[in-house]
Amino acid sequence: MKTSESLNREGGLTRRGFIAAGGALAASAVHGDESVPQGSTASAPREQDPFLGTQGVPLEVGSPCLQAPGETTMGVSWAVSGLAKGVVEYADNPEMSGATTVRSGGYGLVPIDVSALQVRLTGLKPATKYWYRTITTPFTGYANIYDAKLGEPVVSEVHSFTTLGAAAKAHFCMISDTHAKYKPFQMVVRKVKELSPSVCIWNGDATNTTQRKKTAVEIFLNPPVEDRDWSADIPVCFESGNHDFRGSWISKKEEVVLPRDPSERRGDQWDLKWNFAVRLGEMALIGLDTGEDKPDAHPKWFGLANFEPYRRAQAKWLEEQFARPEIAAAKHKIVFCHIPLFADPASADYPHDGVKVDPHDYAYWSRECSELWGPMLKKAGVKLVVCGHKHKFRFDPPAPDRCWAQVVGGGPELGVSSGKPDASRFPTVVEGLVEGGKLRLVVHDVFNNCIVSDKYL
Ligand SMILES: [Fe+2]
Ligand SMILES: [Fe+2]
Numbered sequence: 001m002k003t004s005e006s007l008n009r010e011g012g013l014t015r016r017g018f019i020a021a022g023g024a025l026a027a028s029a030v031h032g033d034e035s036v037p038q039g040s041t042a043s044a045p046r047e048q049d050p051f052l053g054t055q056g057v058p059l060e061v062g063s064p065c066l067q068a069p070g071e072t073t074m075g076v077s078w079a080v081s082g083l084a085k086g087v088v089e090y091a092d093n094p095e096m097s098g099a100t101t102v103r104s105g106g107y108g109l110v111p112i113d114v115s116a117l118q119v120r121l122t123g124l125k126p127a128t129k130y131w132y133r134t135i136t137t138p139f140t141g142y143a144n145i146y147d148a149k150l151g152e153p154v155v156s157e158v159h160s161f162t163t164l165g166a167a168a169k170a171h172f173c174m175i176s177d178t179h180a181k182y183k184p185f186q187m188v189v190r191k192v193k194e195l196s197p198s199v200c201i202w203n204g205d206a207t208n209t210t211q212r213k214k215t216a217v218e219i220f221l222n223p224p225v226e227d228r229d230w231s232a233d234i235p236v237c238f239e240s241g242n243h244d245f246r247g248s249w250i251s252k253k254e255e256v257v258l259p260r261d262p263s264e265r266r267g268d269q270w271d272l273k274w275n276f277a278v279r280l281g282e283m284a285l286i287g288l289d290t291g292e293d294k295p296d297a298h299p300k301w302f303g304l305a306n307f308e309p310y311r312r313a314q315a316k317w318l319e320e321q322f323a324r325p326e327i328a329a330a331k332h333k334i335v336f337c338h339i340p341l342f343a344d345p346a347s348a349d350y351p352h353d354g355v356k357v358d359p360h361d362y363a364y365w366s367r368e369c370s371e372l373w374g375p376m377l378k379k380a381g382v383k384l385v386v387c388g389h390k391h392k393f394r395f396d397p398p399a400p401d402r403c404w405a406q407v408v409g410g411g412p413e414l415g416v417s418s419g420k421p422d423a424s425r426f427p428t429v430v431e432g433l434v435e436g437g438k439l440r441l442v443v444h445d446v447f448n449n450c451i452v453s454d455k456y457l
Contacts, residue, residue, distance in 0.1 A: 050082055050083055050114040050115075051083055051114060051142065052083070052141065052142055052143065053082070053083050053138070053139045053140050053141035053142040053148070053149070054081075054082035054083055054084075054138045054139065054140050054151065055140065055141065056140065057081075057082060059080060059081055059082050059084055059136065059138035059151065059154060060079075060080065060081035060082075061078065061079070061080055061081075061084075061134070061136045061154045061156065062078045062079030062080070062221050062222040062228075063078065063156070063222075063228060063229035063232045064076050064077070064078045064088075064132070064133075064134050064156060064159060064232050065077050065078060065220065065221050065231040065232065065236065066161050066231055066232065066233070066234065066235035066236060067231075067235065067236050067238065067257060067258040068120075068235075068236075068237065068238075068258045068259060068260050068261065068274075068276075069161070069163065069164050069199060069235035069236075069237065069278075070163070070164060070260070070261055070264065070278060071124075071126040071127075071163055071164050071165040071278065071279070072122065072123060072124045072125070072126060072163065073120060073121060073122050073124060073163075073261040073263075074120070074121045074124060074130075074161055074163060074235065075118065075119070075120050075121075075258035075261075076088050076118070076119045076120075076121065076132065076134065077116060077117065077118045077119075077220070077221055077256065077257070077258055078116070078117055078134055078136070078156075078221060079115065079116055079217050079218075079221040079222040080113065080114070080115060080116065080117055080136060080138075081115075082114055082138055083112060083113070083114050083138065083139040083142055084112060084113070084114075084117065084136050084137060084138045084139065085103075085104070085110065085112045085117070085136070085137050085139070086104060086117035086119065086134055086135065086136045086137070087101050087102060087103050087104075087119065087134070087135050088101070088102050088119040088121060088132055088133070088134055088135075089101050089102075089132060089133055089134075089135060090102070090121055090130050090131065090132040091130065091131050091132075092128075092129075092130060092131075093131060094131045094158060094160070096131060096133065096158060101135075102119050102120075102121055103119065104117055104118055104119050112139065113255075115213055115214060115217050116213070116217050116221060116255060116256050117134075117136065118255075118258055119134075120258065120261060122261065122263075124163050125163065126163055126164070126165030126166070126167065126168070127162065127163060127164070127165035127166070127167035127168040128162065128163050129160060129161070129162045130160060130161060130162075130163070131158050131159070131160045132158070132159055132160070132161070133155060133156045133157065133158045133159065134155075134156040135153050135154070135155050135156075136153065136154045136156075137150050137151065137152075137153040137154070138150070138151040138152075138154075139151070159232045159233050160233055161233060161234075161235055162198060164198070164199065164235075164278045164279065164280050165279055165280075166279045166281065166282075166326060166330075167281070168198055168279075168280050168281050169198050169280075169281055170198070170280050170281030170282050170283045170332070170432075170433060170434040171195075171197045171198045171280075171281075171431075171432070171433045171434075172197050172198065172199050172200070172201055172280065172283070172285060172334075172431070172432045172433075173191075173192050173195055173197040173199075173200045173201070173429050173430065173431050173432075174200070174201040174203050174336060174386050174388075174409060174429070174430040174431075174432075175188050175189075175192065175200060175201075175202055175203065175409070175428075175429055175430075176202070176203035176204050176205055176241065176338065176387075176388025176389070176409050176411075177204070177205040177241065177388045177389065177391055177409065177410070177411035177412060177427075178205070178206055178412055178427070179205055179206070179207070179208055179243065179411070179412045180206070180207060180208055180215075180218075180219050181412035182223060182224055182225050183414065184412040184413075184414060184427040184446070184447070185223060185225055185412075186225040186226060186227060187427055187446040187447060188427050188428075188429055188446055189223075189225065189227045189230035189231075190226075190227050190230075190446070191429040191444055191446045192230060192234060192429055193227055193230050193234070195429065195431055195444075196233075196234065197234065197431065197433075198235075198280055198281075199234070199235050199236070199237055199280060199285070200231070200234050200235070200236050200237070201236075201237050201239065201285070201287065201336045201386070202236050202237070202238045202239070203239050203241070203336050203337070203338055203386065203387070203388045203409070204239050204240050204241025204242070204243075204244055204338030204388055204389070205241030205242065205243045205244065205338065205388060205389065205411075206219055206220065206238075206241070206243075206244060207219055207243050207244050207246070207247070207250070208243055208246070209243070209246045209247040209250075210244075210246065210247035210249050210250040210253070211247050211248050211249055212249050213249055213252065213255060213256065215247075215249070216249065216250070216253055216255075216256040216257075217256055220238075220256050220257055221256060237274075237276050237278075237285070237287055237336075238257050238274055239274055239275075239287045239288070239289055239336055239337060239338060240274065240289050240291075240338065241338035241339075241388060241389060242290075242291070242292050242293040242338065242339065242362075242363075242389070245291065245292055254273060257274070259273035259274055260273060260274060260275065260276055264276075265317075269313065269317055271310070271313070272289075272313060272314060272317055274287065274289060275287055275288060275289065275314060275317060277318075277321035277324065277327055279326050279327070279330055281434060282330060282331040282332055282434050282437070283330060283331075283332045283333075283334055283432070283434065283439075284326075284327045284330030284332070284333045284334065285334055285336065286318070286321060286327075286333065286334065286335045286336065286382075287335075287336045287337070288314055288318065288335060288336070288337040288369070288373065289310065289314065289337065289338070290311070290337045290338050290339035290341075290363075290366050290369050291305075291307030291310055291311060292305055292307050293339060293354055293362040293363040293389075294354065294357070294361070294362050294363065295308070295354070295355060295356070295357050296308050297357050298357050298359075299357075299359070300359075308368065311368055311369055311372055311373075312372060314372075314373070315372040315373055315376070318373055318376050319376055322376060322379070322380040328380070331434075331437070332383050332384075332434060332439040332457075333380055333381060333382045333383055334382070334383060334384045334385075334386060334432060334439075335373075335377060335382055335384070335385045335386070335404070336385075336386045336387075337369065337385070337386075337387060338387060338388050338389050339354070339363050339365060339366045339369065339387065339389045340364070340365040340366070340385075340387040340389060340390065340406060340408055341365065341366060341369055341370045341373065341374060341377075341385055341387070341406065342365060342370060342385070342396055342402065342406050343364060343365040344396070349364040349365055349390075350364075350365075352364035352365070353365060353366070353367035354366050354367060354368065355367050355368060363389075364389075364390065374402075377403075377404055378402070378403055378404075381403055382403065382404045383403070383404055383405070383439055383457055384404055384405050384406075384407065384432070384439065384441065384457055385404050385405070385406045385407075386406075386407055386409070386430055386432075387406060387407070387408045387409070388408065388409045388411070389408070390408050390411070391410060391411025391412070391413060391425065392408070392410060392411070392424055392425060393407075393408060393409060393410045393424075393426070393428050393443060393445070393452060393453070394407075394408045395407050395408075395443075395453055395455075396408075405441075405457055407430055407441060407443065407453075409428040409429075409430050409443070410425065410426050410427050410428040410445070411425070411427065412427055413425035413426070413427075414426065414427070414447050415447060415448075426445045426446070426447035426448060427445075427446050427447055428443055428444060428445060428446065428452070429443075429444040429446055430442075430443050430444075431443070431444060435456075438456045438457070439456065439457045440454070440455070440456050440457075441453065441454075441455055441456075441457055442454045
């Protein structure tokens with residue numbers, strides 16, 4: 001195994017997001033759009049197949065993004081601009097002394113890719129700080145395995161993370177509904193970096209409609225914002241929103257957003273890829289997926305929606321999670337899902353429950369999820385449900401028949417709604433922490449840079 005000291009080092013460039021292995025950047029060429037291969041003439045350009053290698057175009061490497069954190073596992077994904085392999089080195093010290101090197105994938109062939117690399121670290125200690133870096137090596141050419149050539153490795157800066165667990169600091173942030181709008185996204189991730197939580201729950205509608213992997217790589221791994229390295233030191237638990245099921249490419253999103261570690265779920269729960277139930281200090285954080293916002297039979301889905309069985313499968317999964325001793329023992333049980341689980345019967349939201357097939361209607365809250373999961377939330381004594389979807393902050397206090405409060409975060413609108421000024425529309429970061437044994441909920445308005453709600457539950 002090569003040591004990192006023997007490799008080419010490119011440091012101090014994380015704010016650029018992409019680290020180039022020298023030379024000018026040529027993003028369009030490496031994405032296979034407009035490059036002219038050697039031997040071709042300018043009058044006869046042809047599309048370069050990126051899987052044939054970088055062909056002399058400098059490799060660009062994004063900041064690492066921590067994904068799907070667990071007590072003993074951590075995912076790392078990062079963007080690349082051309083065909084490359086990648087490893088993660090991690091150690092228990094910032095000097096990276098005695099570092100362990102982990103390759104992509106599992107057994108057998110190590111995956112390589114032209115736009116995103118993913119490595120899963122396993123066998124870590126709970127609630128423990130580690131330091132890590134990525135090492136990315138381009139294939140400058142890859143005609144076949146006997147005719148392939150590596151370029152110079154690119155080494156990232158050293159970053160750090162702390163694994164989850166009952167001894168970890170109980171502190172989360174929740175973001176949602178950024179919809180690839182990068183002005184509000186920058187405001188949101190700047191606040192997350194400032195608050196520096198143990199984990200950030202990305203609670204859906206990160207996307208709009210995703211037709212190409214390149215779009216997902218930009219949104220999740222290499223956003224065009226100043227703080228594009230926001231998740232290099234803060235692990236992210238992702239849960240889909242309804243928009244994160246839309247587009248001709250989006251069914252492949254695990255190529256960009258790592259699912260939970262396979263050891264967390266059984267074979268019959270294999271499709272519950274992003275559901276999580278983890279301890280974080282005195283908290284238990286539970287992630288559920290409310291799916292699309294209209295019934296499966298809705299004609300808009302072209303027969304592609306299969307969310308009703310998905311919600312039922314999650315009900316069974318949820319019951320099992322609440323039975324886990326470490327989850328049952330958590331003083332503060334908090335559920336995250338994209339579409340709200342509650343609307344006041346007196347509110348204008350209430351009729352829009354996502355059940356009826358109506359071409360003009362969609363779920364403002366999910367009656368189906370509420371009926372499937374609600375009794376279990378009550379039985380388990382869940383204290384808080386954290387949602388998005390409505391693009392407007394609101395807090396629903398607990399009620400005699402509902403032990404949990406519900407907080408709904410804001411969307412990407414910056415003081416405007418339907419083209420008109422609307423002070424109620426602002427992006428939020430929802431923060432949860434434990435102070436003096438109590439769960440404190442703070443909601444940050446990142447547009448007006450103020451706190452709109454601060455209470456103990
Ligand atoms: Fe949304
Ligand atoms: Fe939504």
